[in-house]
Amino acid sequence: MSEVLDLTRRLVSIPSHEDERAAGDAVATWLREETDATVRHDDSGVIARRGSGTDSLALVGHHDVVAPAEEQVACGGDEYVVEERDGRLHGRGTADMKGSLAAAMVAFRDADPATELVFASFVGEEQGGVGARKAIDAGFAPDYAVVGEGSTGYSAPGVTDVAVAHKGRRGSTLVATGESAHASEPEAGENAVYRACDAVDVVRDLDAPETTVLGRDLRGSVAVTEIEGGSAWNVVPERCTVTVDERTVPGERADLERTESVPGVEWVVDQDLPPMACDDAAFAETVLAAARDTQDDAPERVAKPHATDAGWLAAAGTTCVVCGAAEPGEAHTAAESVAIDVLERCEEIYRRVAESHPTGAA
Known part of the structure; x- marks a missing residue:
């Protein structure tokens, strides 16, 4: 041996x-x-x-x-x-x-x-x-x-x-907040799920980062992997969270800050492995x-x-x-x-x- x-x-x-x-x-x-x-x-x-x-x-x-x-x-x-x-x-x-x-x-x-x-x-x-x-x-x-x-x-x-x-990997959360209301009168509140969906549309339009290192091409990715929101079937949700998995490449990142252009949406980085x-x-x-x-x-x-x-x-x-x-x-x-x-x-x-x-x- x-x-x-x-x-x-x-x-x-x-x-x-x-x-x-x-x-x-x-x-x-x-x-x-x-x-x-x-x-x-x-x-x-x-x-x-x-x-x-x-x-x-x-x-x-x-x-x-x-x-x-x-x-x-x-x-x-x-x-x-x-x-x-x-x-x-x-x-x-x-x-x-x-x-x-x-x-x-x-x-x-x-x-x-x-x-x-x-x-x-x-x-x-x-x-x-x-x-x-x-x-x-x-x-x-x-x-x-x-x-x-x-x-x-x-x-x-x-x-x-x-x-x-x-x-690398950058894991982040989109936190959408709104105002709850009875579902029979949805216009009385601000639907956090709708805001989260608008933010997801922003993510879908983002370009994946890519670069070349010593002749080797490296392409990252960005994807929504989880979504959670709402408290009851008859309540307009006041909070919704979306998990985003981004695979980063040296020197380049997806422009996830753009999600904060949606009213009521905050982008929070949970993990960033370089x-x-x-x-x-x-x-x-x-x-x-x-x-x-x-x-x-x-x-x-x-x-x-x-x-x-x-x-x-x-x-x-x-x-x-x-x-x-x-x-x-x-x-x-x-x-x-x-x-x-x-x-x-x-x-x-x-x-x-x-x-x-x-x-x-x-």
């Missing part, structure tokens, strides 16, 4: 959907025992540093997971089920993202870094980047980062690509070259549809790409799994990148 596989099995077996401390302790303990790095474990996660140089390169992941399906929990509930079959490792967190995390840990230990090498495993990624945001607020600011979220299987099945951009765009073509090429050297197929620059902690890092000034073992459709499922050979490939990619200058110079 390879060391990356063994470490992945150990990390995956530790429950971390409600309480991430045990998984964080395991990551920190391994780093302290296996490396000479300076290791810090706090409420943002685990951060370790080794090497020196004018630039810093971070290998970034997270050790929290979404709640497992019943069949992914062992009897007694104190461990997750981890099974190996048909060249894949099955279990909650194998793809998202303890497999790539284990690959990054081994690469962090084994690399002869060309610059300061940083390892970070954050908490709360599944809750909107809680740990990454805390670390950034406390001064976490690597120059470059490879975030180990999934990038395998985008250009072709089994190929580990390099994502140079991903979408998109990511790699701002350094040379760094993207360095990672792509490492990916190319570790597989027979030809990896490509790709764009991901999902937000990751790379968005928070990029917004704070870190040059990022995403490169990891998970394939589309694996994360957050009852059948979650990851290809074992791809885990080992990712360890080699991370190590090769760490041993190259981040800008691609020798």
Whole structure:
């Protein structure tokens, strides 16, 4: 059994959907025992540093997971089920993202870094980047980062690509207010549902944001996903809310402020997960070259549809790409799994990148 596989099995077996401390302790303990790095474990996660140089390169992941399906929990509930079959490792967190995390840990230990090498495993990624945001607020600011979220299987099945951009998500609510009245005399009130419907018409007319990042086209979206209003069949409603899901792209947003041109409508942002765009073509090429050297197929620059902690890092000034073992459709499922050979490939990619200058110079 390879060391990356063994470490992945150990990390995956530790429950971390409600309480991430045990998984964080395991990551920190391994780093302290296996490396000479300076290791810090706090409420943002685990951060370790080794090497020196004018630039810093971070290998970034997270050790929290979404709640497992019943069949992914062992009897007694104190461990997750981890099974190996048909060249894949099955279990909650194998793809998202303890497999790539284990690959990054081994690469962090084994690399002869060309610059300061940083390892970070954050908490709360599944809750909107809680740990990454805390670390950034406390001064976490690597120059470059490879975030180990999934990038395998985008250009072709089994190929580990390099994502140079991903979408963000802005979730918001349109709050329409009016004045209640008896439904037999609707003109005596102001119907909040009608106002909400007028605002929905504004949303339907908005253009979806789009952009291009290092040759990859990225198109966002905006959609109404929920509507709720009214209190009784015979009462003109005084309040109605509309939920809007917007997938953002770097530098562009849908003009949702226009909904407030409707009388009685307020637009409230509930969540804003930032998109990511790699701002350094040379760094993207360095990672792509490492990916190319570790597989027979030809990896490509790709764009991901999902937000990751790379968005928070990029917004704070870190040059990022995403490169990891998970394939589309694996994360957050009852059948979650990851290809074992791809885990080992990712360890080699991370190590090769760490041993190259981040800008691609020798």
